[in-house]
Amino acid sequence: MLPTRLRLAAHIALLLIVSFGVALLATRPPSPLAAAERLVAAVAFHVLGPQRPDGSDVVVVGITEDTLAAFPYRSPIDRGFLADLIDTLARAGVTAIGLDVVLDRPTEPAKDAALRRALTRTDVPVVAISIAPDTTMAPDRRRFLADFLAGVRTGDANLARDRFDDVIRDHVPRHPGTGIPSLPAAIATALNTPVPAEPFPIEWQRGSHGTDMPTYPAESIALLPKFWLHGKVALIGSLIPGSDEHRTLASAFGQPSFGVMIHAQVVSQLLHHRAVPPPAIPWPEILATTLLAGAGIVLATAWAGYLAATALVALSVMFLVAALGAYAVTGILIPVVSPIVALGLAGGTARAWRGLADRRDRRALRALFSRFVSEPVVNEIMKDRDLFMAGGRPKPMELTATVLFADVASFTTICESLEPGPLIGWVDQYIDAMSGIIAAHDGVLLRFIGDGILAVFGVPIPRIDEAGITTDASNAARCALAMERAMARLNENWAAASLPVGGLRVGLHTGPMVAGSLGTGARMEFCLLGDTANIGARLEQLGKDYAEPIQGYCTIVASEATFSRVSDTFAGIRLGAFMLRGRHSAMAAYRIDSAAVRMAGACTLTIPPRPTDSPALPDP
Numbered sequence: 378m379l380p381t382r383l384r385l386a387a388h389i390a391l392l393l394i395v396s397f398g399v400a401l402l403a404t405r406p407p408s409p410l411a412a413a414e415r416l417v418a419a420v421a422f423h424v425l426g427p428q429r430p431d432g433s434d435v436v437v438v439g440i441t442e443d444t445l446a447a448f449p450y451r452s453p454i455d456r457g458f459l460a461d462l463i464d465t466l467a468r469a470g471v472t473a474i475g476l477d478v479v480l481d482r483p484t485e486p487a488k489d490a491a492l493r494r495a496l497t498r499t500d501v502p503v504v505a506i507s508i509a510p511d512t513t514m515a516p517d518r519r520r521f522l523a524d525f526l527a528g529v530r531t532g533d534a535n536l537a538r539d540r541f542d543d544v545i546r547d548h549v550p551r552h553p554g555t556g557i558p559s560l561p562a563a564i565a566t567a568l569n570t571p572v573p574a575e576p577f578p579i580e581w582q583r584g585s586h587g588t589d590m591p592t593y594p595a596e597s598i599a600l601l602p603k604f605w606l607h608g609k610v611a612l613i614g615s616l617i618p619g620s621d622e623h624r625t626l627a628s629a630f631g632q633p634s635f636g637v638m639i640h641a642q643v644v645s646q647l648l649h650h651r652a653v654p655p656p657a658i659p660w661p662e663i664l665a666t667t668l669l670a671g672a673g674i675v676l677a678t679a680w681a682g683y684l685a686a687t688a689l690v691a692l693s694v695m696f697l698v699a700a701l702g703a704y705a706v707t708g709i710l711i712p713v714v715s716p717i718v719a720l721g722l723a724g725g726t727a728r729a730w731r732g733l734a735d736r737r738d739r740r741a742l743r744a745l746f747s748r749f750v751s752e753p754v755v756n757e758i759m760k761d762r763d764l765f766m767a768g769g770r771p772k773p774m775e776l777t778a779t780v781l782f783a784d785v786a787s788f789t790t791i792c793e794s795l796e797p798g799p800l801i802g803w804v805d806q807y808i809d810a811m812s813g814i815i816a817a818h819d820g821v822l823l824r825f826i827g828d829g830i831l832a833v834f835g836v837p838i839p840r841i842d843e844a845g846i847t848t849d850a851s852n853a854a855r856c857a858l859a860m861e862r863a864m865a866r867l868n869e870n871w872a873a874a875s876l877p878v879g880g881l882r883v884g885l886h887t888g889p890m891v892a893g894s895l896g897t898g899a900r901m902e903f904c905l906l907g908d909t910a911n912i913g914a915r916l917e918q919l920g921k922d923y924a925e926p927i928q929g930y931c932t933i934v935a936s937e938a939t940f941s942r943v944s945d946t947f948a949g950i951r952l953g954a955f956m957l958r959g960r961h962s963a964m965a966a967y968r969i970d971s972a973a974v975r976m977a978g979a980c981t982l983t984i985p986p987r988p989t990d991s992p993a994l995p996d997p
Contacts, residue, residue: 389674392726396670400719401662404712406541414714415542419629425705426583435645436471436609437592437637438462439616440478444595454478457488458595462613463495463503465599470607474503475532475564475644477614477621477637480525481508481518489525496529502567506560507531509552532563536623536639537576544624545634547576548643548652561643564610570647575654579639580646580708581627588627588642592616610648612641661709665716669696673724678731689724693717773893777846778835779853779885779939780905780913781820783811783860785828786880786921786930794877803876804828810863818856819849823905829917832856833905836892850887850942854935854969857883858947861931861970868929878929883970884917885935887942908960912936915957916966923952925972933973937965948974 404410440454448455459478466474476496483489496503505526508514512534514522535549550562550572562572582589593601595613614637615621622633646652669692676688697713704710785791785807792800811830815822820832834856835849861881868878888909913936920932940949950973954963967973 388730392674392723392730393667393670396673396719396723396726397663397666399722400666400670400715403718404715406539410714410718411541414712415544417713418710419626421701421704421710422581422583422626423630425701426581427705427708428583433590434609434648435590435641436606436611437590437616437641438466438595438598438611438613439592439635439637440595440614441616445617447596453480453482453484455488456480456484456492459613460488460491460495462595462598463492463498466606466611467498467501469598469601469603469605471501471609471611473564473567473610474501475560475610475612475640476503476505477560477612477640479506479508479522481514481522483521493525493529496526502530502564504530504532504560504563504567507533507557509533509535509557510555530563530567532558532560534636535559536636538623542624544626544629545579545639546626547578548639548646549576550574550652559640559643561640561647564612564644565647568610568648571650572647573652573654577646577652577654579625579642580651581625581642588638588645590641590645610644612637612644614638614640659712662712662715665696665700665711665713666719669716670719670723673720673722674727677724677726677728681728681731685724685728689720693720696720773891774839775889775891776835776839777887777889778833778840778892778905778909779846779850779887780890780910781815781830781832781834781853781857782884782913782917783830783832783857784882784917786882786924787877788828788879791877791879799876803871806867806870807864807879810867811860814859814863815856818852818859820852820856831905831910833892836905839892846887847942850885850939851946853885853887853939854933854943854947857885857933857969858971861933864931865929880924880929881931882917882920882924883931883933884913884915884920885933885939886913886916887936887939888912911959912957912964915959919952919955919957919966920968923968931970931972932968933970935967935969937967940965940967940969943969948977950977 402408404414444458445451445454448458459476463474463476480492496505507526508519508522533552533555535552536545537547537549538545548561549559551558551574558566558572565572591605591609598606614635616635616637618632621636623636623639625634625639628634643652672692673689676692677685679685680688696716700711700713791803795803807828808825808830812822815830815832818834820834821836823831823833825831832853834853835846840846840849860883864879864881871878886909888907890905890907890909892905894904916934916936920934923934924930924932934952935943935949940947947969949967949969952966952968954965956963
């Protein structure tokens, strides 16, 4: 028993591990399921994205088409204007300024010098954007940018795009190669705000632009009341369509996000201490995937067909709703695709595995009980197969059942009177008729012994109550009487075809026995062990001593253990108490065949045996 359970546990653990691993791998780029996960995240954000703390401590100063319209040239942006803009923001009392404008080309020397002075002022920290070494840029422009920003606080763009879909989801606070901080990280450092060392996801506000921070045109800053800007962090950058635009979670179903808006959102996160790197090991996804894989195994094992499929789909929907609900409240979205994939894989595999086991057990049952097991019996066994089957074979068990032995009287004479061909046809008719009757009465036909039949009522599902044992005995008695009637019809047909007729002897006994399978593979056979099976055979032989002196007679002899359970339903005549071979005590026997029933109606005396070598003991 223990090895079987260990094997089952090992199989379940293996299925769980494989489903978990395949689900996680299948939802990583470049798998289409990875795109599905990202699509779910985008839809969830735009429908249920939580309202986070506002970014009113950060303002965006946008350079627009109207800004450029005031200058004689569009590019580079007028350096004198940028210098005046920085000075105006400083006088308004901003706490820090970030310049998201790449200064990689010279312009008018006086204006360049003015911008240099503005960038190096000491009353307000000013951080200018720089370009990382791995970003494509003409060498002369890179040299000019490095020279122009010498002595100036700088920060790289570090807009890390997902290699799978080119969407910016996370922010990298330091360049992995040079260690240079990003523009938002440099601004936060200048304000003595801690910056995490690892990348962290960018948080967006649900809305058309993904942020609710104030945004002003650059040309209007001088006109704004100073208290609108006082105490704020100001970021200057392009808001010109087609320039410095990027795909982000906020722009999944709309216009791209501007680089300066991305930097401003990250600065706001840093200032609010919401820049939290994800755990190195995605425990929420691992836990959800494992739990749903386990649930899939349980559901697919417990149910089958449409019921199992419906349960798996329902659980998938429930998990998706729960994950989205948690996201709306907490702002944390647990990955949903990998757990649902694991649920489907584990459930489908477990159902297929269980289906293979069902078919294996059904084949084993059919092989053990031949083709004579009724479909209701097989279905009953399959419902409780975990109690009955182990490793594709029945478990040995102790039970109480009723055995039926049947034999053809005068079969030797019949064999001598028929040629082989007609003899086989004669036996086939007999077997087909009797086996059908046994199956119709919920009996199990175990084997043919020459012309003899061994059947049992009450296996392989053991009866655990007296009512069930009595029902089996009653079924066996009804079956024996039906066999008597069937034999009479066969005799009529055989007589009409000038074939020999035969008699029938049946023995019935109810008692304890051990049932199980012996042998392996094609030689495996369901067997009954114990005294009960032997007694049934002895009773059938006893019927020969009490047979009617007519051709085609039938005797049905039941032990007292059987007759006591059916006496309220079936009439019979007591034959006496007998010392059956192999037993140490006498046993009462009764005839319940139709001839005995007729005699029981006329007389209740014990029927004396015909001359025999095994006389009955005197009645007490």
